[in-house]
Amino acid sequence: MNNIVIRDIAPRLTGQAHPLSSADKIHLIDSLTSAGVPAIEVSSFVRPDLIPGLADAEKVFAGIRRRPNVSLGCCVGNERGLRRAIDAGADSAYFLLSADETFAHNNIGKSTNESLRELERMNELASTSSITVGTYIIFAWGGPSGPPRRPADLLHLTRRLLDIGVEHWILADSCGYASPRAIRETTTFALEQLKDPNSLTVQIHDGRGMGLANIAELIKAGVTHIDTSLAGSGGHPAMPTTPGAGVCTEDVVQLLHLEGVSTGINLSALVELSNWFVDSHRIPSNGFVRIPGPVPTADLETNPPSDFAWRTA
Incomplete structure (x- = not known):
């Protein structure tokens, strides 16, 4: 099967709700890239x-x-933020x-049309530099003010994005x-609109337990770029009562590896980092594999079976 590009968003997503020191953020990011994670969302310029x-x-x-071949990205809210990112x-x-x-309106202070005009100006600014500018479409599957969305609900928005020349999208199930x-x-709707399937990233949030099932569906649909969050961490300051965690990076990597999908990521190193992240910083975790460890592989020297014994009265 084709390779999948994992982008870990924990440094940004977790930093929103559970602030870390700059030194710990740097250690986290360097450790993620050392483990083979090829793309990181480092922070937000807001x-x-x-x-x-x-x-x-x-x-x-x-x-x-x-590191070579590692992409370091960020979020921006306006042209000023983009200049800082550059x-x-x-x-x-x-x-x-x-x-x-x-x-x-309530949290960004602009209508969607006003935001699109801002994005158009930012795209023009980016054309004079080497930075790639794209856009999140947050609440792509539904948001705080209404029921789940269908593809037809996004058609006007995606057409406007194509009109202004923005063809790198992150669909977020916020x-x-x-x-x-x-x-x-x-x-499927989004991939049909984009010329390059590699321009689409999907970000799954796992607050309702459908994360890994959705990841499996993404692979079937032909999505090659997926956002995940170490330890299933994260949160959104504007929605403190809503489960905002990203789907767990190490859980996703284990699933992909067991399904024969290559990621280039060292799962054992990722699990070790996840335990440091959670235990040292009291980060709420929605992940699973970090607790029992990865499923043993055929290499029993490096992945021995677990010891067990029957309980007796």
């Missing part, structure tokens, strides 16, 4: 008063180790565009509403 836990974005970018040396910057109009059928329908 106003510090909005998300204080990400106020050190420049410092983190300056401190992390640059100055910091980010490889990619993704704008936060909401498919939920009510959320956009509320964890998507079922495998909904994943199949919406990703």
Whole structure:
């Protein structure tokens, strides 16, 4: 089967709700790339008063180790944020565009149409640099103000994105509403609109227990780029009561490897890092594999079977 590109978003997603020191963020990112994770969402270039836990974005970018063939990305909210991302040396910057109009007004302070005009200006700015600019479509499967969305609900938005020349998209199931059928329908719809299937990334949030089932459906649909979060960590400051965790990186990597899909990631190193992350920082975790360890492989010298004994009265 084809390779899958995993992008770990824990440094940004977790930093929103559970601030870490700059040194720990740098250690986390360097350890992820050392384990073979090929893409990282490092931080967000946003106003510090909005998300204080990400106020050190420049410092983190300056401190992390640059490795060949590793993409270091970020989120941006406006043209000012994009300029900061360019100055910091980010490889990619993704704008936060909401498919939920009510959320956009209440939390971004702009309508979706106003955000699209901002994104168009940002895309023009990016044309003078080497950075790749794309956009999130958050709440692609439904948001806080309404029921789940269908592909037809996104048609106007995606057509506008193509009109302004933005062809790198991250579809985010921000509320964890998507079922495998909904994943199949919406990703097929998006792939049909984009010239390059590698321009589509899908980000699954696992607050309702459908994460791994949805990952399996993404692979069947032909999606090659997936966002995950170490230890199933994360949260959103605007939705503190909504389960906001990204689907667990190590759980996804184990699933893919068992299904014969290559990721280039060292799963054992990832599990070790996940345990450090959770235990040292008291990070809430939605992951599974870090607790019992990966499924043993045929190499019993490096993956011995677990000891067990029957309990007796």
